[in-house]
Every structure is written in C-alpha cells, then in structure tokens.
Amino acid sequence: MTSRDGFTWTPSDGLKPGVPSLGVISPSSNISSTQVEYDVIVIGAGYCxxxxxxxxxxxxxxxLLLEGRDRIGGRSWSSNIGGYPFEMGGTWxxxxQSxxxxxxTRYRMEKDVEMSFDFAKGVKHFELNTPESSVTMTHDDEDILLDSALKKFTNIDGFYGRKTIPLPYTTFHQPSSIPLDSLSALDRINEIADTLSPQERAVLEASILLASGGTLETTSFHEFMHWWAMCGYTYQGWLDMLITWKFRDGQSTFARRFFDEALATKRLSYAFNTPVQHISTSPSAVEITSRSNTTYRALRAICTIPLNVLSDIKFTPPLPTGKQAAIAIGHVNQTVKVHAEVSNKDLRSWTGINYPNELHYAIGDGTTPAGNTHIVCFGGQNRHMDPEVDVDRTKRAVSSLFNPGNYAGQNVQIERLVFHNWSKDEFAKGAWFFAPPGLLSEHLDDMRGRHGNVVFANSDWALGWRSFIDGxxxxxxxxxxxxxxxxVGLRGVKQKL
Amino acid sequence: MTSRDGFTWTPSDGLKPGVPSLGVISPSSNISSTQVEYDVIVIGAGYCxxxxxxxxxxxxxxxLLLEGRDRIGGRSWSSNIGGYPFEMGGTWxxxxQSxxxxxxTRYRMEKDVEMSFDFAKGVKHFELNTPESSVTMTHDDEDILLDSALKKFTNIDGFYGRKTIPLPYTTFHQPSSIPLDSLSALDRINEIADTLSPQERAVLEASILLASGGTLETTSFHEFMHWWAMCGYTYQGWLDMLITWKFRDGQSTFARRFFDEALATKRLSYAFNTPVQHISTSPSAVEITSRSNTTYRALRAICTIPLNVLSDIKFTPPLPTGKQAAIAIGHVNQTVKVHAEVSNKDLRSWTGINYPNELHYAIGDGTTPAGNTHIVCFGGQNRHMDPEVDVDRTKRAVSSLFNPGNYAGQNVQIERLVFHNWSKDEFAKGAWFFAPPGLLSEHLDDMRGRHGNVVFANSDWALGWRSFIDGxxxxxxxxxxxxxxxxVGLRGVKQKL
Known part of the structure; x- marks a missing residue:
C-alpha cells in the first residue's frame, strides 16, 4: 500500500508524492454504524x-481509534521501497528506553534490530566541512572531538549534569536544574565559547541542532541536558541511545504489532482519513466531530494530537489557559530529514557534518538493494528548506556534505531521494518535540493536564524519553x-472472558 | 503483618525469626472451592x-496464583521495622531497566525512588582492608581504582566487550562471545594478573563476587560480561544500574501494586502458604498438586519456580532432558546479605571492602529512625556463612569491615542486624541467578522451553536483565x-467488559 505521506525523487521518475509503507491501513475504516457509544475514543494512531x-x-x-492520515505511526513510519526501509521519522x-x-521484548523483536553504523569497509572517515576549512578524520578522532565538545557544553556542575539532573524522570526535582530552562543553547555556548576550538564549536552546534531541529536561540539548554541525562551523561551513551539501533525491516513493522494486536481483540473500531475538528466534553461523556461532520460519542477521549497541532482543534468548553499558553508557545523542532541513495559504495562507513548548511549532519545508514549507499541527512530551522519545493537545491544540500576532493574519481551520484516534509505536515507541524527556553519549567504540568473527560497524551509531554517513541x-x-x-468504575467490573 | 521469612537481631531481643513486611498477604487465601477450572495457574508470587x-x-x-510463602515478592521484599525499609533481597x-x-512509570512511582549513596557528610571515604594492608581513600579514588580494575578485566576486544556483545539481549549473537562462557572469572583474572596491582586485584575480585555470589571458579566470565554490557560497558553505568536507586518505602510497596491491581479485577484467586509438589500436564490441561494434596486444574500453568528449586517438584511426564540437565547444574549464587544498624552517624558516607571475608563488600545505605547508620553488607559462596547460626560470628564479619584505627573514639556499635538466609530458603536455594561456566551457552534455550501446557518463566532465564527484578x-x-x-484461542474471543 502507498501512503499519501512522503516524497520520492529519482532521476528517471522525478519527484513523486506518496511512499509505500506497511503502515497504511486498508480498508481505512471498519465502522458500520456511528450510533455506537464507545468506552474511549483515541485520537491519533501514532505510538501513543x-x-x-x-x-x-x-x-x-x-x-474507537480516529486518525487523520491513511497510516499508523504518526511521526514514526518507514517506507519500503524495493524491500528496503527508509525511516521517514523516528528511527532509533x-x-x-524502557x-x-x-x-x-514483549513482541519478541529483540533480534529484529541492527546497527545503523558499519565502519568495517569503505572510506571509514568523518568529514567536517565549514566555511573556514574542510577536514577529514578517523571515526576515533571524530569521537574524541565530539566527546570533548559535548563535555564542555554539559559540564555545568563538575559532573556533566549528574548532580543537577540526577533523576531525569523528575527533571526539575533539583532546584538548581530550573534556571537551565531560562538559558538557550546559544546562551550556554557563549558561557564556554573561550574554551572551544573552532572545530569543537562547529560539531557542537551541529549536534545541538541535530537534537533540537530549532536554532541555537530557540533550543532550551535544560531540555538538551535532559536528553543528555537520559543518555547517561556521556557521549557514548548519546550515540548508543540516539542513533545506533534501528529495526531491520523498519519502524512500521513495530507499529503494526500494536495495531494488529488491538484488532485481534475485536474490540477496536477505527477510522483512518478522519481528521478531528471538534472535541466536546460534558460531565458524563465526550463528543468528537470529524472534519466531515460525523460525531462519535464515548465516555472518555484520549487526545494524542501533538502540541503544535492542538491550536487547529476546537474544544468545548475552551481549554484551560495554561494549556492554551503552552500551545501558543509550541515546540521548535522543524527538522528536515532527507534520505539519499548514492552510488558510492564506500560511503557506507562515512559520517559528515557541513555546518552551517541546509543539511548539516549525515551518516551512512545502509546499503540499498541496488547496492548503493543509503545516507540519512538532517537539517532544521537553522537553514530551513522544504525539500520538495526545489529538488535541485535539495540535491545540492546533500552533495555539499561531501568535499569533492575526498572522492576523486568516485561518484557521489544521487540515485534517489526519500523524505517527509514534517513542517508542512498538517498533523505534525514539525518533527519530534523540542522545547524552547521556558516552556517546560512553566508549562509541563499544563501540557499533561486533562480537560474534563479528555486525557491528553503525547510524547511531547512525556516525563522520560520526551520526544521519543518511548515517550x-x-x-x-x-x-x-x-x-x-x-x-471500569462507571460500568462496574464484569467477567471479561 | 509479619512474615515467617527473615531474621532480626538486637542486643535486647537477641535473634528472632520473622520480619514485618507490607508484602505479607492476609487472609492467605481467597479460594472458596477447589472445583473451579482456571484459565491459568501461576506458581510463584515473585515479580515474574x-x-x-x-x-x-x-x-x-x-x-489462580499459588505461593509457598506467606508473602509476595519472592527474592525481592522489604521489611518495615519502625517504618524503615530494609531490603531483604533484590533492591535497586x-x-x-526497561x-x-x-x-x-505506569504506577507513577518515578518520584518514589532515592539514592542509596549519600556522600554529603560524615567520613566520606572508602576502606579497603586485605590481609596485606588497610587503606582509606576518597570516593573519587575508589572510583578510579575500580574503574581501572574493571576496565582491565572487561577489555577483551579493545572496546570493553562492546564488539563482542554489541546487543546484550541476544547475548550469544556474535560467535566470538560464546568462548567467554567456557571461562571462569578466575580464568580471566589469570589472563590479566600481570597487569593488576594488588589493590586492583582485591577490589576486582570483591566486585565479581558481589555480582555472582559464587566463587571465582564458579562464576561464568560471559555472564559477568553480559551484566557489564547491560550496564553500558562502563563502571559508571555499573554503579548507576546496579546499586544506586531504591524505593524510598521499600520493594514491597512496588510488588503490592501488581498484586492489588490484579486483585481489583476480581479475576484473581490466590493461595499463599501453598507449596506445590506435583505438576502434571496433559494434552488439554494441567493439574497442580500442593504439598497438602489439594489439586488445582487449569488450561495452562506458568511455573515461576527458580532453577535451583525445580528439582524438588515432581513433573508428569518428566521434564525434557535438556531442562533436567540445566536443573542438575543449577546456578551458583549463594549471596549472604546482612543489614547492620550501627551507632556511628558518620558512616552514612562510608563504603568498604574487606577481602576475603565472610562479608566482603558494604556501603552506607541510609539513616534509620533511631538516627543510626544503616550499612548493607554482602558475602557469598567464597566464605559462606549462615548468619543466624552464630550471630557473634556475623557481628564480627560486620565489624571486620572497619579498621578500628579509622574510628578512634567513634563506635561502630551494632544495634541491629536484619537478614534473610537465601541459601537455606527452600523456595530460593540461593540468591539471584548467576551462571557457572557453560550453563547458558549450552542450556539457555532449554531453561526457556515449555513442557506441554506448562510455560516456564523466571528471571533466571530472562534475555536482558537476567537475575534482576527487570528480568x-x-x-x-x-x-x-x-x-x-x-x-483466547481455546475459548474464543468474547466481549470482556
């Protein structure tokens, strides 16, 4: 099945909207009557x-599960092009991640993961391209450089944040952690700028923006430190947790397990292609109305709509002011993720940063069925582009990650592009959550709070791996x-099976 | 309520069996008839x-849940003596740990944990006592010493095991990991002995035995490396994951959540004080017979009896030979865990190793309601003792952790002992699972295999945090x-609520 979401480009076919995915659900609905009163309506078919x-x-x-898209997975889904999975969003x-x-493990998929990196053969190097210089180094030297830069950035207490955020699940527990949320990443860089070499500063800024998808000014230093704490306060943990292990057959194989298990109970009704426009809560029930003006009723609703999209939904009665304030601020992540299939096999062991650039961070992520190297490239708000608007510009952004002098006689010919423009996606309006300064210290509880019989749930306001599939x-x-x-309290406990 | 399990000793009351615990279940059974056919009988009320x-x-x-003890939790339970929890078994x-x-997080207990260590005030030092010398050092120097020793022990591949066990959930995935299971910890120490200082060797051996509860000869080097991999291949991860965060009100508060949630469904029947002696599986069902000769029937059984206890159960038909072989080998962990309440407040920030000794590893773990320091001490098979048999010997084993010269004029007076003798516990026959060489590479699948309609489940053969509550x-x-x-397949899917 092919989703409406995403784009591919090849030299022969040009730009095409829509990408095949195991996550597309067909038929798109199994509802026969709208007169049913459900126990719960879940809005959104992402992992939450x-x-x-x-x-x-x-x-x-x-x-009842309602979803605006034609597929499950929300901001995490994989295409399968010729049997090869490209991860359109959340990947690792x-x-x-508990x-x-x-x-x-519950789905016995612990053997179904593989490493993104494979440094066994090929160029085995890291490129750092900046306006000032182009250098190539071993991956060991890459690690030393990044480790050094991140240590300087995170060492706020002599323990790389461990004393300030000892228990990241209660992130503001230590009073000393709260002021960190008043700082932007740029504020923190300015504090340590004298200690950073130009190379350290370049890789640090690129790494921060890889996490936040915002700008240095709009990235909360606290939220970065929260990620760092979750990763065990080390660069090695950062690599291990954030960008190493992925599903061999793609994220959508994982998401299907949830959907298929729910469906097997025969208690799941669902309707895809059904965006919600109005959520009404009364003392005893909820009414959810779709854009096509169908109304569904239930005792409770679980609304998993992302923070940046909630302003498009009408709530009756209106949402509490704290939640409205959080929605008005929104999150800042406008990551651009572009997969490029390139003809040079040796790039399997390549990683690179070109900073600043529309795509500033990339790694060799696999070998495609055609034998090409799959490179995954990241950009964001810093130099934002819509990859489908000008494919030649997108291709240049990919190509500029490579210093041509390093590959004399070896092509970095782009054979395919695959991407999802999350910024223009009306059901996401951005990539994974990343907080600007102030949002979480002021509004985390507001975001987590319920509204009448509507419970709000989204990784955007998770306690632990906020922004992640785990959250x-x-x-x-x-x-x-x-x-x-x-x-159960309302209906009484009955024998279930 | 007071459990039959465990012992306390105080100067005034002497040795007393039985310890109060929130984990004791009263009434001990809610069964009114034995004529019921259950869907499933679960044998054992530990976390599994x-x-x-x-x-x-x-x-x-x-x-139907059957349990031989008077309490939930199995090898993890907490006493509450004067409102203070002593952890009798699994703690951190x-x-x-996913x-x-x-x-x-599901039970919203993420704020209910606290650190065992508190190095803020008091002696703030680590003691290392060996037959050759007694030294006192800062905790920073303790970390440097242990980090160095553990790095030497684990660095089998230039990457501290990361290349050999990259994905610890599939621990034998890399062929190069299998030979590690033929080695004992002593074999590995012999390989690196020339590189170890006497202090490094002492703390390394004490650390290995803290993990395994066996002897250096009976400890599988592979299993140690599996733990190390689970902890992120670093000493800091080792500390963080294994011995840092515990429940403020004790493990039994956590276990109660599971039991109480199950009970609230009104679909849980249970009988404590009901040891099982015979498990019979037929093509369509199972029959479980207690020691008092009551027989219970169900479609399926989940047997959570630990490896070391399975030989006491009669199975009809007999277990497969592979499983029998694993049971005959057994696991090697005979950890002795003794809590001591001592009068010196300054020991809150103390840690110590006295090696070899009946109790060779200990840390300051809390301050009791009386204002004393709570020290938790560990020994094992290396110099095994039954702490209740000769309390004076046990007290000497505690006292010998401290070099009296360090506390001139300051008592290390023992005000209370609390412990559970896991080795003499007929339902445990040891502490947490630890594998001797060969057991896991030959028999992990055997241990995990089912037998007719009996499914075997226990942390002893988990894939990830094997031996832990998590497993x-x-x-x-x-x-x-x-x-x-x-x-569900047998009975058909029905509307449950």
Whole structure:
C-alpha cells in the first residue's frame, strides 16, 4: 500500500508524492454504524495512540481509534521501497528506553534490530566541512572531538549534569536544574565559547541542532541536558541511545504489532482519513466531530494530537489557559530529514557534518538493494528548506556534505531521494518535540493536564524519553490506565472472558 | 503483618525469626472451592509470577496464583521495622531497566525512588582492608581504582566487550562471545594478573563476587560480561544500574501494586502458604498438586519456580532432558546479605571492602529512625556463612569491615542486624541467578522451553536483565502473552467488559 505521506525523487521518475509503507491501513475504516457509544475514543494512531488503543482493547474496553492520515505511526513510519526501509521519522531504539524496549521484548523483536553504523569497509572517515576549512578524520578522532565538545557544553556542575539532573524522570526535582530552562543553547555556548576550538564549536552546534531541529536561540539548554541525562551523561551513551539501533525491516513493522494486536481483540473500531475538528466534553461523556461532520460519542477521549497541532482543534468548553499558553508557545523542532541513495559504495562507513548548511549532519545508514549507499541527512530551522519545493537545491544540500576532493574519481551520484516534509505536515507541524527556553519549567504540568473527560497524551509531554517513541508509549500507557480505571468504575467490573 | 521469612537481631531481643513486611498477604487465601477450572495457574508470587498473574487477570483470564510463602515478592521484599525499609533481597532499580521502569512509570512511582549513596557528610571515604594492608581513600579514588580494575578485566576486544556483545539481549549473537562462557572469572583474572596491582586485584575480585555470589571458579566470565554490557560497558553505568536507586518505602510497596491491581479485577484467586509438589500436564490441561494434596486444574500453568528449586517438584511426564540437565547444574549464587544498624552517624558516607571475608563488600545505605547508620553488607559462596547460626560470628564479619584505627573514639556499635538466609530458603536455594561456566551457552534455550501446557518463566532465564527484578517482569510478560493467546484461542474471543 502507498501512503499519501512522503516524497520520492529519482532521476528517471522525478519527484513523486506518496511512499509505500506497511503502515497504511486498508480498508481505512471498519465502522458500520456511528450510533455506537464507545468506552474511549483515541485520537491519533501514532505510538501513543496505538499504545492507548491496544491497551484499552486488551483491557476489555470498546475503543474507537480516529486518525487523520491513511497510516499508523504518526511521526514514526518507514517506507519500503524495493524491500528496503527508509525511516521517514523516528528511527532509533535502545534497551535503555524502557517503554519501547519493553514492547520490543514483549513482541519478541529483540533480534529484529541492527546497527545503523558499519565502519568495517569503505572510506571509514568523518568529514567536517565549514566555511573556514574542510577536514577529514578517523571515526576515533571524530569521537574524541565530539566527546570533548559535548563535555564542555554539559559540564555545568563538575559532573556533566549528574548532580543537577540526577533523576531525569523528575527533571526539575533539583532546584538548581530550573534556571537551565531560562538559558538557550546559544546562551550556554557563549558561557564556554573561550574554551572551544573552532572545530569543537562547529560539531557542537551541529549536534545541538541535530537534537533540537530549532536554532541555537530557540533550543532550551535544560531540555538538551535532559536528553543528555537520559543518555547517561556521556557521549557514548548519546550515540548508543540516539542513533545506533534501528529495526531491520523498519519502524512500521513495530507499529503494526500494536495495531494488529488491538484488532485481534475485536474490540477496536477505527477510522483512518478522519481528521478531528471538534472535541466536546460534558460531565458524563465526550463528543468528537470529524472534519466531515460525523460525531462519535464515548465516555472518555484520549487526545494524542501533538502540541503544535492542538491550536487547529476546537474544544468545548475552551481549554484551560495554561494549556492554551503552552500551545501558543509550541515546540521548535522543524527538522528536515532527507534520505539519499548514492552510488558510492564506500560511503557506507562515512559520517559528515557541513555546518552551517541546509543539511548539516549525515551518516551512512545502509546499503540499498541496488547496492548503493543509503545516507540519512538532517537539517532544521537553522537553514530551513522544504525539500520538495526545489529538488535541485535539495540535491545540492546533500552533495555539499561531501568535499569533492575526498572522492576523486568516485561518484557521489544521487540515485534517489526519500523524505517527509514534517513542517508542512498538517498533523505534525514539525518533527519530534523540542522545547524552547521556558516552556517546560512553566508549562509541563499544563501540557499533561486533562480537560474534563479528555486525557491528553503525547510524547511531547512525556516525563522520560520526551520526544521519543518511548515517550509516546509511556504516555499512551499512562492515559489508558487512567481512562480504564474510570470506565471500569462507571460500568462496574464484569467477567471479561 | 509479619512474615515467617527473615531474621532480626538486637542486643535486647537477641535473634528472632520473622520480619514485618507490607508484602505479607492476609487472609492467605481467597479460594472458596477447589472445583473451579482456571484459565491459568501461576506458581510463584515473585515479580515474574505477579506480572503474569496481573496481566492475565487484566486480560480477562481466570487466574489462580499459588505461593509457598506467606508473602509476595519472592527474592525481592522489604521489611518495615519502625517504618524503615530494609531490603531483604533484590533492591535497586534504574530507568535503563526497561521492564521494571516501565512498571514504575505506569504506577507513577518515578518520584518514589532515592539514592542509596549519600556522600554529603560524615567520613566520606572508602576502606579497603586485605590481609596485606588497610587503606582509606576518597570516593573519587575508589572510583578510579575500580574503574581501572574493571576496565582491565572487561577489555577483551579493545572496546570493553562492546564488539563482542554489541546487543546484550541476544547475548550469544556474535560467535566470538560464546568462548567467554567456557571461562571462569578466575580464568580471566589469570589472563590479566600481570597487569593488576594488588589493590586492583582485591577490589576486582570483591566486585565479581558481589555480582555472582559464587566463587571465582564458579562464576561464568560471559555472564559477568553480559551484566557489564547491560550496564553500558562502563563502571559508571555499573554503579548507576546496579546499586544506586531504591524505593524510598521499600520493594514491597512496588510488588503490592501488581498484586492489588490484579486483585481489583476480581479475576484473581490466590493461595499463599501453598507449596506445590506435583505438576502434571496433559494434552488439554494441567493439574497442580500442593504439598497438602489439594489439586488445582487449569488450561495452562506458568511455573515461576527458580532453577535451583525445580528439582524438588515432581513433573508428569518428566521434564525434557535438556531442562533436567540445566536443573542438575543449577546456578551458583549463594549471596549472604546482612543489614547492620550501627551507632556511628558518620558512616552514612562510608563504603568498604574487606577481602576475603565472610562479608566482603558494604556501603552506607541510609539513616534509620533511631538516627543510626544503616550499612548493607554482602558475602557469598567464597566464605559462606549462615548468619543466624552464630550471630557473634556475623557481628564480627560486620565489624571486620572497619579498621578500628579509622574510628578512634567513634563506635561502630551494632544495634541491629536484619537478614534473610537465601541459601537455606527452600523456595530460593540461593540468591539471584548467576551462571557457572557453560550453563547458558549450552542450556539457555532449554531453561526457556515449555513442557506441554506448562510455560516456564523466571528471571533466571530472562534475555536482558537476567537475575534482576527487570528480568522477572520480562519473563512474566512473555509467559502471560503466550498463555493468553492460547486461552483466547481455546475459548474464543468474547466481549470482556
């Protein structure tokens, strides 16, 4: 099946919208009547909504899952082009991520992961291209450079943040952590600028923007430190947790497990291609109205709509002012992720930064069925582009990651581009959550708060791996448990099987 | 409520069996008839059995939980003496442990943890006492010493095991990891002995035995490397994951959540004080017979009895030969864990090794309501003792951790001892699982295999945090899912709520 989402470009076919994915659901609905009263309506079929819907269905609740897209996965989904998965959004997983790894072992998928990096053969180097210089170094030297830069950036307390954020699940527990949220990444860089070499500063800025997808001014230093703490306060942990292990057959194989398990209960109703426009909560129930003006009723709703999209939804009664304030601020991540299939096999062991650039950070991520190297490239708000608008510009952004002098006689010919423009995606309006200064210290509780019979759940306001697939599952678990207890209380406990 | 398990000693009351615990279940049974046919009988109410029973009850199955003890928790439970929790067995948790942390966030207990260590005030030092010398050093120097020793021990591939065990959930995936299981810890020490200083060797041996509870000869080097890999291949990760964060109110507060949630479904029947003696599986069902000759029937059984105890159970038909072979080998962990309440407040920031000794590794772990320092001390098979047999010897083993010269004029007076003798515990026959050489590379699949309609689940053969609470939850999750699918298939899917 082919999703409406995403784009591909090849020399022969040019730019084409839509990408095949195992995550596309067909038929798009299994609802026969709109007169049903559900126990819970879950809005959104990303990992958070999938978790909530699956758990509710397993727990015996009558569930309706509504999704605007034609597919599951939300901001994490994989294409399968010629049997090869390109990850359009959230990609990497690790056993240090409790909720997602718990699901991976539960579905017995612990053998279904592989490393993105393969430094066994080929160029085996890292390129750092800046306006000032172009250097090539071994991956060992790359690690030394990044480790040094990140240590300087994070060493706020002599312990790389460990004393300030000892328990990252309660991130503002130590009073000394709160002022970090008043700082931007740029503020922190300015504090340590004298200690950074030009190369350190370039790789540091590129790494920060790889995490936040914003600009240095709009990136909360606290939120960066929260990520760092979650990764064990080390560069090695950062690599291990953030960018190493991915699903051999793509994220959508994982998301399907949730959906298929929920469906097997026969308690899951669903409707894809059904964007929600109005959410109304009364003392006893909720009413959810789609854009095509169909209204669905339930005792409770779990709304997994991302922070940046909530302003498009009408709520009756209006949302509390704290939540409205958080929505008005929004998150800052406008990451541009572009997959490039390039003809040079030796680039499998290549990594590179070209900073600043529309695409500033990239790694060799696989070998395609055609034998080409798959490079995954990241940009963001710093020099934002819409990759589908001017494909030649996008190709130049890819090509400029490579210093041609390094590959004399060896092509870096682009054979295919694959991407999803998350910034123009009306159901995402950005990539994974990343906080600007002030948002979380002032509004985390507001974002997590409920509104009448509507429970809000999204990785955007998870406690642990906020912004990650793991945080989505954390939040879906939390929301379903809250709703289940209420529904069971309302309906009474009955023999279920 | 007071459990039969465990012992306390005080100067005034002497040695007393039994310790109060929130984990004691009263009434001990809620069964009114033995004529019921259950969907599943779960044998054992440790975390594995609690997880399986809870999930099965939530999934709508009719569950019977049988337990030989008077309490939940198995090898992890806390006393509460004067409101202070002493952890009798498994203690520490971390957000890098996926299954347990998933449950901690699910139960919203992420704020209910605290650090064992508090180096803020008091002696702030580490003592290393050996037959050759007694030295006192700062905790920074302790870390440098242990880090150096562990790096030498684990650096089998230039990457501290990372190349050999890159994905610890599939621990034997790399062929180069298998030969490690033929080595004992002593074999590996002999390989690097020339590189170790006497102090490094002492702390290394004490650390290995702290993990394994066996002897250096009976400790599989591979299993140690598996732990090391799970901890992120670093000493800091080792500390963080293994011995840092514990429940402020004790493990039994966590275990209660599972039990209480299962009970609230009204689908959980249970009988404590009900040891199982016979497990019989037929093509369609199972029959479980208690020592008092009551027989219970179900479609499936989940047997969570530890490896070292399985030989006490009669199986009809007999277990497969591979499983029998694993049981005959058994695991080697005979850890002795003794809590000592000592009068010196300054020891809150003390850690120490006295090696070799009946108790060779200890840390200041808290301040009791009386204002004394709580020290937790570990010994094992290396110089095994039964702490209740000769309390004076046990007290000497505690006292000998301290060089009296360091505390001139300051008492290390023992005000209380609390412990559980896991070696003499008929339902444990040892502490957490630790493998001798050969057991896992030859028999891991045997241990994990089922027998007719009996599914075997225990942290002893988990894939990830094997031996840990996390592994117990991993295994309970796996087993329940397997059983649920079969029961639903047999009975048909029905509306549950």
């Amino acid at each position: 909504g999938l978790t909530a819907a699956r758990n509710a269905a397993l727990d015996g609740l009558k569930v 997983v690790h056993w240090g 909720n997602s790894w718990r699901e991976i 989505a599952i954390e939040e879906g678990t939390r929301a379903e448990l809250e709703v289940r207890e209420e529904v | 059995g609690l997880t399986a029973a809870r999930n099965a009850a939530l999934d709508g199955l009719k569950v 948790v971390h957000w890098g 299954n347990s942390w998933r449950e901690i 117990a939850i991993e295994e309970g999750t796996r087993a329940e899912l397997e059983v649920r699918e079969e029961v």
